[in-house]
Every structure is written in C-alpha cells, then in structure tokens.
Amino acid sequence: xxxxxxxxxxxxxxxxxxxxxxxxxxxxxxxxxSGQILPGRSLTIRELAAVLNVSSMPIRxxxxxxxxxxxxxxxxxxxxxxxxxxxxxxxxxxxxxxxLESHAAVRALPxxxxxxxxxxxxxxLAIDHARAMKNAEATIQSNQAFHRRLYSxxxxxxxxxxxxxxxxxxxxxxxxxxxxxxxxxxxxxHQEALLAIKNKDTLALQxxxxxxIREGIAFAGTPELLxxxxxxxxxx
Amino acid sequence: xxxxxxxxxxxxxxxxxxxxxxxxxxxxxxxxxSGQILPGRSLTIRELAAVLNVSSMPIRxxxxxxxxxxxxxxxxxxxxxxxxxxxxxxxxxxxxxxxLESHAAVRALPxxxxxxxxxxxxxxLAIDHARAMKNAEATIQSNQAFHRRLYSxxxxxxxxxxxxxxxxxxxxxxxxxxxxxxxxxxxxxHQEALLAIKNKDTLALQxxxxxxIREGIAFAGTPELLxxxxxxxxxx
DNA sequence: CAACCTCTTTTGTGATCACAAAAGAAATTT
DNA sequence: AAATTTCTTTTGTGATCACAAAAGAGGTTG
Numbered sequence: 190x191x192x193x194x195x196x197x198x199x200x201x202x203x204x205x206x207x208x209x210x211x212x213x214x215x216x217x218x219x220x221x222x223s224g225q226i227l228p229g230r231s232l233t234i235r236e237l238a239a240v241l242n243v244s245s246m247p248i249r250x251x252x253x254x255x256x257x258x259x260x261x262x263x264x265x266x267x268x269x270x271x272x273x274x275x276x277x278x279x280x281x282x283x284x285x286x287x288x289l290e291s292h293a294a295v296r297a298l299p300x301x302x303x304x305x306x307x308x309x310x311x312x313x314l315a316i317d318h319a320r321a322m323k324n325a326e327a328t329i330q331s332n333q334a335f336h337r338r339l340y341s342x343x344x345x346x347x348x349x350x351x352x353x354x355x356x357x358x359x360x361x362x363x364x365x366x367x368x369x370x371x372x373x374x375x376x377x378x379h380q381e382a383l384l385a386i387k388n389k390d391t392l393a394l395q396x397x398x399x400x401x402i403r404e405g406i407a408f409a410g411t412p413e414l415l416x417x418x419x420x421x422x423x424x425x
Numbered sequence: 426x427x428x429x430x431x432x433x434x435x436x437x438x439x440x441x442x443x444x445x446x447x448x449x450x451x452x453x454x455x456x457x458x459s460g461q462i463l464p465g466r467s468l469t470i471r472e473l474a475a476v477l478n479v480s481s482m483p484i485r486x487x488x489x490x491x492x493x494x495x496x497x498x499x500x501x502x503x504x505x506x507x508x509x510x511x512x513x514x515x516x517x518x519x520x521x522x523x524x525l526e527s528h529a530a531v532r533a534l535p536x537x538x539x540x541x542x543x544x545x546x547x548x549x550l551a552i553d554h555a556r557a558m559k560n561a562e563a564t565i566q567s568n569q570a571f572h573r574r575l576y577s578x579x580x581x582x583x584x585x586x587x588x589x590x591x592x593x594x595x596x597x598x599x600x601x602x603x604x605x606x607x608x609x610x611x612x613x614x615h616q617e618a619l620l621a622i623k624n625k626d627t628l629a630l631q632x633x634x635x636x637x638i639r640e641g642i643a644f645a646g647t648p649e650l651l652x653x654x655x656x657x658x659x660x661x
Numbered sequence: 662c663a664a665c666c667t668c669t670t671t672t673g674t675g676a677t678c679a680c681a682a683a684a685g686a687a688a689t690t691t
Numbered sequence: 692a693a694a695t696t697t698c699t700t701t702t703g704t705g706a707t708c709a710c711a712a713a714a715g716a717g718g719t720t721g
Binding site for chain 4: 446479480481486503
C-alpha cells in the first residue's frame, strides 16, 4: 500500500468494563459514520492497530462486525475500505430506510407513554439546538438518538440493528452533506410524528417518518453534491 | 460449563479458495438455520474449535459475524448461544419480513427480464419438489433461494443482507415447524408473484409476497407449536 | 437442605508469531 | 518509454500462548 492519506480518527477514552474490542468497534464505527475515513481509502489491520495502539485481534473482530453491517467492505483482493457511494445505491438506502423506519415507528406506537413522549420532545429540542449551532455531527447524532428512542419503545423491536446498518452506510455521505450545505428551511416532521403518536394515528406517523427521512435526505442527494462527494473520495 | 448436550453439526467440505474462517461461518450459519444448535444451549469457542478441528481464530471471527447478524447472542455473562424465541419477537420478525421483503420485491421489479422469470419458475419447481419429498430443509433452502434470486434482480439492492438476518433469526424455529407439522394445503403465492411480475403490477406483487410470508409462517406460529419449541430448548 | 466459602478449572480476551499470498518496488527486456 | 520479470516488503490468515475473570466443583456451616 503506497502512501495512503493519513488517518485522522477521533479516539475516545475507554471506560471500565468495556473490552478493547468493543472500544475499537465504537471508535471505528464513529470514524465511518462521521466521514473521518474517506470511501475507497484502503485500510490495513496493522495500520489501524498502530493508530489505536492495540494488537491486531480487537481490530480484526471490530472489522468483521463493521463488515457484516456493511459499514466496510472487503474486496476480493482483500482491500478493506469504506465503500464508495453511487447514486443508485443512495436511492436504495433512502427508500429502504423509509420502508423500514416507518414500519418500526408503527410497531413502536402501541408502547408509547406520556413519559416517552416528553423524552422525545427533549431529544427533538437537542436536534434544534445542534442545528442552530451549525454543528453537523451533533445534528446527525441527535437526530439518530431521536429515531432510536422512538423505535426502541417497542421492547421486541427487531428492526433497530437493520436500521443502524442503513444509517452506517449513509453516514459518511450525510456527514459531508450536513457540513457543506447552507442551512435551509425544513418542516419539522418530528413534531408531526409526535402529534401522530399522541393521537395514536398510525397513518399520520408513517407519513411523518417517511417525509422526515425523504426531506432530510433530499437536499443531500442532489446530483451535484453526489458528484462532489465521489470526486473527493477519488483523490484518496 | 457442565455436560452440555452434544453438538451434532453438519460439516461440509471446504473448497479451494475458501478461507477457514469463511468455511466455519458457513458451517455454523447452516447449523443455526437448520436448528442443529438448540436455542439457549451455551457454546464456547474451544468446543466449536474442537468440533470443527480448527484454531480459535476462525471461530471467533465467524461468531462475531453471526452475532452481528443476530443469529447468535452474547450475554453479559459472556454466554454465547442461539437466542430463545418468544411469541412477541416472532411476530416482530414476521412483520418486519413482510415490510422489508415486499419492499425489496418492488425495488427489483424494474430489473426483471424474461430470463429471470424463467429462472424463478425453475426455482419454484424446486420448492414444489422438496415439499413433495417432505424434505423440510430443502424446502426452506429452496424457498429462500427463490426469494433471494427475486430480490437480487436489482443490482443495487441493499435489503438482502437485512432480509438474510431475519431469515437467520427465524431459521431454527421454521426448521422445527417444517419438520414436525403435517402437510397442509397452501395457495401458491409464488405463482401469483410471478404473474404480478409479468404484468409489472407493483401492488399485486406486494400483496403476493406479503401473503406468501404470512401464510408460510402462520401455521408455524401457533401458540401450541411455539410452546413446544420453547420447551424443547429449555431441556438443553 | 440451603447458603456460603474456597479452590480448581474453564473461558474469553488480547498479544504474538509464522507463513503463504498479495502488493509494491526495482530491474530487465522490448 | 512501456511492458515484463524478478525481488522485496507487506498483508491477511490461522495458530498458539498467557492471563484475568468467570464458572464449576467441592467442602463447610447453619
């Protein structure tokens, strides 16, 4: 591997009780999600082990998990990388998100309580705050926290790991989109979702989630931006 | 770990070019899918390494992948096992399958060709044959092959790994259900799906897939059978 | 008999190593 | 200068090992 661009990955402190493998997974997951690793940039186990100052074992296990989640791909020539995005794949990811997340929201609806509603309101305020601060990363993370909390209201929910995988695959791209585009006016679909939940209105909830996802992604999915993103990843 | 029930896992030949880790993954994945490992039965890395006659490394990587796919779970006390099934989880898995697979079918529809239609016809005949032979495992596998081929008609399909994870989670239960229940009359929803495809009828395709899944699972999801299955797994 | 304690064994985890294959660099040929 | 060959380095893979923590077994006490 010849002169790869340097890896600038945010390292966090490892808490007690957290294994090295779990920590490595979280660090790398965050690096992928926040676009710190450019798509197409080859990764090696030894390089990551050096950057994170651990042996190859935790790296290998974390990579296996991230590979299974489709955050990383291993090519037939054994190159490990964050996959490049294509317009068609982007569309599929978005539409699959809409299908899966509106389903997950509906499956969570019977379990909603007033306490949970308030919790979601608080999470929605955090999104507004991050957006006002023009903090792209916090916006994405708090938006995901809102959705995660909503869907996990159903204790038997099986959709969440699937949804997390889709988020992971979209993460790098959305991170770039959020950090480079001007603020634009959006309808607050979360408030619509919360109203639908309060009214126990299944159809309105589905429509609000679908619109939220569609609109959250629409400005990020323009051909111009997509082209710019792919160009950026081609320079690695 | 005290006197676990013996592991009776089908071993296959490893082909050239297939790494030990990939082979181990396939063997264990099949063992889970076909119910060879009872839910709740604790597994250890060393035991599996002995049964499969490999070192712990490929076992660990395969387990990490199967864990990510939710085929196995690692408890906080580090027990590795096939998760036990509950009625609520079963319902969630089924309904999520319906949401995701009908979506995947519709996303594949624009890519269907006459050649693919013929291929699907052939795969449907294989299901009929397996069913006539009362071969439960072949029935499940050929049914999955049909669905897999249908959805993968879309080269940009992102749903397939998600769907495979749901199949894996349902696998042990469906395997038991298929092997223990009497043959019963079912409407051939695959033929309805193929007709919808030929007519490029999106709604009919959705309805056929949803009905296929619902009916394929309905007889397996009776409270009596679920109880029997959970009892069987409690004896391990 | 149940609860608790102590000792022993097992286990997952992380580190390290060796090796074959792949990738990269250098040299040679066209 | 481009293509090909050869040599060197890097890399993923699988095996092995050590260790702390967890689990299991056995003994003691109430």
